[in-house]
Amino acid sequence: MTLEAPYGNRKTGEQRLTKGCRRVLAALEQMDNLTSAQDIHGMLRQSAPEAPGLTTVYRSLDSLVALGLVQSVDIGDGEKRYELVVPGEHHHHLICQHCRASIHLDECLVANLEQSIMSQYGFVIRHHVLEVFGLCANCAEMEMTTK
Amino acid sequence: MTLEAPYGNRKTGEQRLTKGCRRVLAALEQMDNLTSAQDIHGMLRQSAPEAPGLTTVYRSLDSLVALGLVQSVDIGDGEKRYELVVPGEHHHHLICQHCRASIHLDECLVANLEQSIMSQYGFVIRHHVLEVFGLCANCAEMEMTTK
DNA sequence: AATCCAAATGGAAATCGTTTTCATACTACT
DNA sequence: AGTAGTATGAAAACGATTTCCATTTGGATT
The missing domain is CATH 3.30.1490.190 (Ferric-uptake regulator, C-terminal dimerisarion domain)
Known part of the structure; x- marks a missing residue:
């Protein structure tokens, strides 16, 4: 009767996105251009003071990249950019x-x-x-x- | 009868390499692989205590890249690498x-x-x-x- | 609902390659 | 020799990212 576990279910091994990942993903959906971690953080914090901290944004981006939902792009200025991709593609x-x-x-x-x-x-x-x-x-x- | 000016001649606009550039270039000639600024610096200092400081190595590399004698390569770990190239090519x-x-x-x-x-x-x-x-x-x- | 464990989180401090700053040494031309 | 413009060096500043560590949260178990 309870709502299913938002982070996933340990028994079934089902694994869902953490809150941080979902917020970051939502932010990336808003952007139509390459975005840095700090930009994402700033944007999230601006619209909600309780938004994930910078550390969490970095961690979430790592996860999302590992999951193939996001790609990181190196444009050579020492600041990585991120963007959504068709899952698993680049x-x-x-x-x-x-x-x-x-x-x-x-x-x-x-x-x-x-x-x-x-x-x-x-x-x-x-x-x-x-x-x-x-x-x-x-x-x-x-x-x-x-x- | 004097030797020509080692840094170049202002009238003719002739522009030669600075001591730093020459040292860095010499170091790069020794390497057969991609090399970081800090590696170059360490290597130069090891063989000669009066070798250029790190700042000069960075500046020299910038000049050499601008001159097309060296290219910088970004291998994505946040540390630029350098190598000699056929002048003007990549x-x-x-x-x-x-x-x-x-x-x-x-x-x-x-x-x-x-x-x-x-x-x-x-x-x-x-x-x-x-x-x-x-x-x-x-x-x-x-x-x-x-x- | 009470409890326990593992994962997630946040802020501050640490990292580390690179750039800036600023004072000094050198070079070329007069 | 004198002067102006470069080149140089060491130390400090920078800035993106990571690491630390204490706290919170969520999910399973009782």
């Missing part, structure tokens, strides 16, 4: 250095090459990083006309 | 997560796609990051036989 970006917009690439360039890398080098790929930096169409045009 | 790696070896890829996968990315998204590429992580042939085999 994608890469074109990142505009002017307006910070990130465009998803719908195809992974490396996937095509896994086979040839494997056979050419005997290298077993576990994961890879690919990000492209430059100017998006808008900003590139602005740059042109401003000059 | 390359990517297969990085073994077990023995830390890095295998140079002789071809840049992104170069082929610049055109199509440009025309499909209007995105102007300035640079990109691509690193592949996994196990090199040796380590992959070891992993197999150990199990």
Whole structure:
């Protein structure tokens, strides 16, 4: 008669998301762009003072990445960014250095090459990083006309 | 009759490498693998107590990267690595997560796609990051036989 | 409902690569 | 030699992330 256990059931091994994870996930659903842990924390705290602490945000992000619901993106400034992904998948970006917009690439360039890398080098790929930096169409045009 | 100015000549605009840059460059020539700033510093100091300080190593690396003689590589652990490159060129790696070896890829996968990315998204590429992580042939085999 | 255990949480302190600051040493040109 | 602009070094500052540790919470057991 009791509501089922929100963190999961130990007997069945059912494992649900912790409160922290759910809050972080909810925050990421609001964002349409790459977001840092500190941004997520700030955003959550702003809308609710009892929101998870920064430590919990970091821990939750780790869990969500491990679960394949979120991917972390390294844009080279020493601050990791996060975003939702289709569970278990990943994608890469074109990142505009002017307006910070990130465009998803719908195809992974490396996937095509896994086979040839494997056979050419005997290298077993576990994961890879690919990000492209430059100017998006808008900003590139602005740059042109401003000059 | 005097030797020409070792830092360069202001009139001609000739610009040579500073002592720090030369030392760092020499260190990089010794390495056959990706190296961190702190490693370079430690190595230089070990062989000569009057070697450049850490700050100078960082500054020299920045200069060398700007000059296109060195590239910095982000392997995702928060510590940048550096290596010599064919001046003005770049390359990517297969990085073994077990023995830390890095295998140079002789071809840049992104170069082929610049055109199509440009025309499909209007995105102007300035640079990109691509690193592949996994196990090199040796380590992959070891992993197999150990199990 | 009372209790116990494991997991989750929060805040403060610690880490650690890198950058800044600022005073000093060097170099090139006059 | 004199001066201005660089280069350099050590120490302090920075900032994202992790670690510590004490507390709370949730789930199972009685």
